[in-house]
Amino acid sequence: MKLTLQIWRQPSAEADGNFEIYTVGGVSEDMSFLEMIDQLNRQIVLDGGEPVAFDHDCREGICGMCSMVINGEVHGPIKGTTTCQLHMRSFKDGAKIVIEPFRAKAFPVVKDLVVDRSSFDAIITAGGFITSRTGSAPDGNAILVPKEDADQAMDAAACIGCGGCVAACPNAAAMLFTAAKVTHLGSLPQGQPERRARALSMVQEMDSQGFGNCTNERECEAACPKEISVMTIAQMNRDYLRASVAGDDA
Amino acid sequence: MSAFNSQLNSHSPTGPIEDRWTKHRFDLNLINPANRRKFKVIVVGTGLAGGSAAATLAEMGYEVTSLCIQDSPRRAHSIAAQGGINASKNYQNDGDSTYRLFYDTVKGGDFRARESNVYRLAEVSGQIIDQCAAQGVPFAREYGGYLANRSFGGAQVSRTFYARGQTGQQLLIGAYSALMRQVAAGKVELLPRREMVELVTVDGVASGVVVRNLITGEYERHAGDAVLLCTGGYGNVFFLSTNAQASNVTAAWRCHKKGAYFANPCFTQIHPTCIPVSGDHQSKLTLMSESLRNDGRVWVPAKAGDTRAPADIPESERDYYLERRYPSFGNLVPRDVASRAAKLECDEGRGIGNTGLAVYLDFADAIKRDGEDAIRQRYGNLFQMYQMITGEDPYRTPMRIFPAVHYTMGGLWVDYNLQTTVPGLFALGEANFSDHGANRLGASALMQGLSDGYFVAPATITAHLASGNVKRVGVDHPAFAEAEAQAKARSSKLLSVQGGRTVEGLHRDLGQIMWDMVGMSRSEAGLKDAISQIRALREEFWSEVRVPGENSHLNRSLERAGRVADFMEFGELMAQDALNREESCGGHFREEHQTEDGEAARNDEDFSYAAAWEHQGVDKEASLNKEDLTFEYVKPSTRSYK
Numbered sequence: 001m002k003l004t005l006q007i008w009r010q011p012s013a014e015a016d017g018n019f020e021i022y023t024v025g026g027v028s029e030d031m032s033f034l035e036m037i038d039q040l041n042r043q044i045v046l047d048g049g050e051p052v053a054f055d056h057d058c059r060e061g062i063c064g065m066c067s068m069v070i071n072g073e074v075h076g077p078i079k080g081t082t083t084c085q086l087h088m089r090s091f092k093d094g095a096k097i098v099i100e101p102f103r104a105k106a107f108p109v110v111k112d113l114v115v116d117r118s119s120f121d122a123i124i125t126a127g128g129f130i131t132s133r134t135g136s137a138p139d140g141n142a143i144l145v146p147k148e149d150a151d152q153a154m155d156a157a158a159c160i161g162c163g164g165c166v167a168a169c170p171n172a173a174a175m176l177f178t179a180a181k182v183t184h185l186g187s188l189p190q191g192q193p194e195r196r197a198r199a200l201s202m203v204q205e206m207d208s209q210g211f212g213n214c215t216n217e218r219e220c221e222a223a224c225p226k227e228i229s230v231m232t233i234a235q236m237n238r239d240y241l242r243a244s245v246a247g248d249d250a
Numbered sequence: 251m252s253a254f255n256s257q258l259n260s261h262s263p264t265g266p267i268e269d270r271w272t273k274h275r276f277d278l279n280l281i282n283p284a285n286r287r288k289f290k291v292i293v294v295g296t297g298l299a300g301g302s303a304a305a306t307l308a309e310m311g312y313e314v315t316s317l318c319i320q321d322s323p324r325r326a327h328s329i330a331a332q333g334g335i336n337a338s339k340n341y342q343n344d345g346d347s348t349y350r351l352f353y354d355t356v357k358g359g360d361f362r363a364r365e366s367n368v369y370r371l372a373e374v375s376g377q378i379i380d381q382c383a384a385q386g387v388p389f390a391r392e393y394g395g396y397l398a399n400r401s402f403g404g405a406q407v408s409r410t411f412y413a414r415g416q417t418g419q420q421l422l423i424g425a426y427s428a429l430m431r432q433v434a435a436g437k438v439e440l441l442p443r444r445e446m447v448e449l450v451t452v453d454g455v456a457s458g459v460v461v462r463n464l465i466t467g468e469y470e471r472h473a474g475d476a477v478l479l480c481t482g483g484y485g486n487v488f489f490l491s492t493n494a495q496a497s498n499v500t501a502a503w504r505c506h507k508k509g510a511y512f513a514n515p516c517f518t519q520i521h522p523t524c525i526p527v528s529g530d531h532q533s534k535l536t537l538m539s540e541s542l543r544n545d546g547r548v549w550v551p552a553k554a555g556d557t558r559a560p561a562d563i564p565e566s567e568r569d570y571y572l573e574r575r576y577p578s579f580g581n582l583v584p585r586d587v588a589s590r591a592a593k594l595e596c597d598e599g600r601g602i603g604n605t606g607l608a609v610y611l612d613f614a615d616a617i618k619r620d621g622e623d624a625i626r627q628r629y630g631n632l633f634q635m636y637q638m639i640t641g642e643d644p645y646r647t648p649m650r651i652f653p654a655v656h657y658t659m660g661g662l663w664v665d666y667n668l669q670t671t672v673p674g675l676f677a678l679g680e681a682n683f684s685d686h687g688a689n690r691l692g693a694s695a696l697m698q699g700l701s702d703g704y705f706v707a708p709a710t711i712t713a714h715l716a717s718g719n720v721k722r723v724g725v726d727h728p729a730f731a732e733a734e735a736q737a738k739a740r741s742s743k744l745l746s747v748q749g750g751r752t753v754e755g756l757h758r759d760l761g762q763i764m765w766d767m768v769g770m771s772r773s774e775a776g777l778k779d780a781i782s783q784i785r786a787l788r789e790e791f792w793s794e795v796r797v798p799g800e801n802s803h804l805n806r807s808l809e810r811a812g813r814v815a816d817f818m819e820f821g822e823l824m825a826q827d828a829l830n831r832e833e834s835c836g837g838h839f840r841e842e843h844q845t846e847d848g849e850a851a852r853n854d855e856d857f858s859y860a861a862a863w864e865h866q867g868v869d870k871e872a873s874l875n876k877e878d879l880t881f882e883y884v885k886p887s888t889r890s891y892k
Contacts, residue, residue, distance in 0.1 A: 012803060030528040032639075038533055038754070045752050045807065050798050053806055055321065057494040059534045061635070062419055063325040078638075085638055110465060111804045118442070121322050125434045129427035130386045134306040134704050135377070137384035141341065144395030154388040154414060157423065161324055185386050 064160030102167035126205035168223035171212030196243035279716035286311035296323030299679025300480030301425035302703030331418025359687020403692020456674035483658035489761020521656035554599030688836025749794035
């Protein structure tokens with residue numbers, strides 16, 4: 001396959017960026033999308049240029065590092081996958097592909113397709129945990145968790161923190177990410193004591209990090225590589241409301 | 251080499267094995283809570299070992315600096331572990347016990363691990379589950395709300411806890427959230443996108459690190475009273491492995507060059523169930539959880555060169571070779587055995603697919619027996635992943651699988667306190683060599699990472715901190731300036747070559763040498779050839795590498811060049827270790843040492859030791875130190891899975 005790529009190039013956070021056009025040949029349909037970019041980068045380096053910087057690590061859809069918007073779609077055209085899991089058999093020979101970084105005020109571009117998602121870490125730091133001292137836990141089976149609750153927690157906990165939800169949202173809101181964590185911990189008995197305080201402080205941090213508001217577009221759910229449900233947002237809103245009205249003591 | 255001259259002191263406690271850890275903890279000095287804040291601990295890496303250690307040490311009151319190369323501590327490669335985590339809870343009432351987990355691990359490791367360490371690992375395994383459950387890790391549950399278990403990797407008891415196919419991710423998120431709680435409490439200084447490029451020693455004692463800020467290219471100095479290396483394994487020396495792209499040996503190698511012995515580097519684990527290589531473009535291999543072997547049957551065509559589609563090959567012309575060769579374990583033989591068996595079939599021309607480097611893993615019988623829904627319930631996400639990568643539907647046609655490098659049992663030599671031969675430098679998780687011997691059992695990597703991080707290192711760190719041997723210096727100490735200058739010089743050199751080959755291409759060449767000659771099957775001639783080829787490639791690297799860009803900004807090529815440069819040195823040590831170990835054991839198979847029917851022939855008389863290599867300079871042979879391994883409880887026997 002031979003492809004034309006239109007890729008966002010930006011030397012640094014401070015510099016202006018622009019699209020560059022590249023042609024890449026010898027692409028096999030068994031290649032992953034990132035392997036196709038590897039191929040382009042080999043070409044660029046041997047021609048004396050600087051390769052396209054992009055984030056990636058596990059290349060199997062679990063670390064949440066890769067982050068691209070491909071032809072306007074977060075993580076590309078296939079539902080429920082990350083960019084690294086996308087394969088070139090999803091594209092036609094001769095296709096033109098536009099590749100951009102995730103764009104959001106709270107995810108500033110670092111270089112080319114690399115963005116800074118430390119705002120997500122800040123949201124977790126604000127309360128995305130259960131306070132449990134190492135060594136003081138009771139026997140695992142002392143805390144019974146109904147299977148449905150465990151399954152619901154696991155559905156939400158599948159979030160890989162990639163930020164695709166933010167990139168897909170017209171308001172660049174981080175509702176789905178935050179709600180996934182609130183729902184994961186709030187679905188479990190272990191998470192009850194801090195439940196309201198958690199929702200309150202995480203939502204406040206989300207706002208202060210510069211993420212937008214939710215207007216129920218549901219683009220986040222559609223783009224999520226782990227198919228986290230927007231029902232988690234409803235759950236978070238309930239927890240947040242209760243905490244706002246009744247105070248943060250659970 | 252039959253006379254052992256054990257020069258290394260493991261500081262392993264003596265006495266009844268079930269009392270050793272308790273006794274040792276009592277014998278270790280304590281540091282009172284008010285004094286702990288006076289100590290700074292640097293934790294490098296935020297996988298299961300590093301994340302859990304940093305969180306726990308901070309909770310205990312130490313000042314912690316936590317560094318990682320990813321953009322967030324939540325992304326370390328522990329996240330990719332699928333299958334589960336072992337613990338000897340005996341919740342299933344099927345005869346499990348701490349002793350049985352200990353026994354299985356020593357035996358599974360082919361008698362090349364330290365008994366005291368392995369017992370401790372089994373002993374704390376249950377506490378790990380308790381801890382993780384309390385943190386909110388969404389383990390699989392039964393309808394009554396109790397924790398669910400499964401049998402994994404050929405274990406004869408059900409002791410594996412799991413969270414769908416994402417156990418590593420969930421455990422890591424647990425450790426990460428505990429870590430972020432300490433960040434919120436102001437006890438952890440978190441520094442992502444930093445790569446450790448030098449260890450700083452003062453009078454031979456670890457006193458800090460120099461790191462490169464991957465965004466700005468600046469070199470930063472961090473002083474500490476102890477350094478914990480939790481930087482994972484070195485599987486990427488093979489270029490293709492199941493490791494993440496950034497996984498590397500650099501931090502460990504730089505420590506090795508500063509005096510930390512590297513133990514058993516030739517012990518690498520080749521995982522039998524990976525998706526086969528599809529072409530030269532391939533950048534990594536994807537593991538399919540070995541839980542698939544619970545229901546899948548492994549086979550190849552009985553006749554070499556049979557290119558018919560699998561559906562056209564009748565039962566009578568298939569060879570279910572694992573079931574045939576190992577009737578009692580069948581498809582569930584340990585990883586090393588299953589991998590070698592697959593290689594043998596392919597070497598003899600019975601491999602399948604375009605490359606002939608694959609075997610079938612067939613679910614047809616399981617689907618017929620349990621129904622497609624049941625199989626979907628069990629393996630749905632794995633089947634989906636397989637289909638995404640290969641374009642084939644495993645519900646209809648058998649999967650194609652082939653072994654791939656997955657885990658490395660070797661690592662920095664550590665004593666019972668997890669302290670390396672550099673005082674003040676500790677190594678945890680996959681970065682150390684200790685607990686899995688020559689072969690790791692399934693679902694035991696997560697267990698070891700969390701054992702080291704939550705329970706062992708936080709207790710044993712006082713072996714250094716309370717020893718009176720702490721060298722506390724400021725970052726203006728000449729040792730920091732010297733280390734920083736070394737690191738800068740290396741980067742400048744890499745950038746100055748401007749040759750005609752990419753870093754990736756050179757890495758690929760190294761991987762090919764390693765896979766062909768230091769991979770699943772090794773011989774004296776091949777290893778000697780590998781050493782000379784690696785040396786030649788190393789020279790080519792330093793004269794031909796092209797690293798674009800500059801040091802002063804985000805430069806992925808420069809990062810990778812530094813890591814590949816270290817692999818070019820490290821690969822040679824691996825081959826040297828494999829050459830020295832004139833026996834076959836676990837993941838290490840020497841062609842000269844096999845039984846008549848092709849099974850590994852271990853040599854306990856001459857090789858019951860951990861080989862701890864001491865750096866003597868690049869292009870010089872490392873010198874060998876031995877830690878004699880004695881087995882008081884689990885008497886060495888030949889592993890047999892027939």
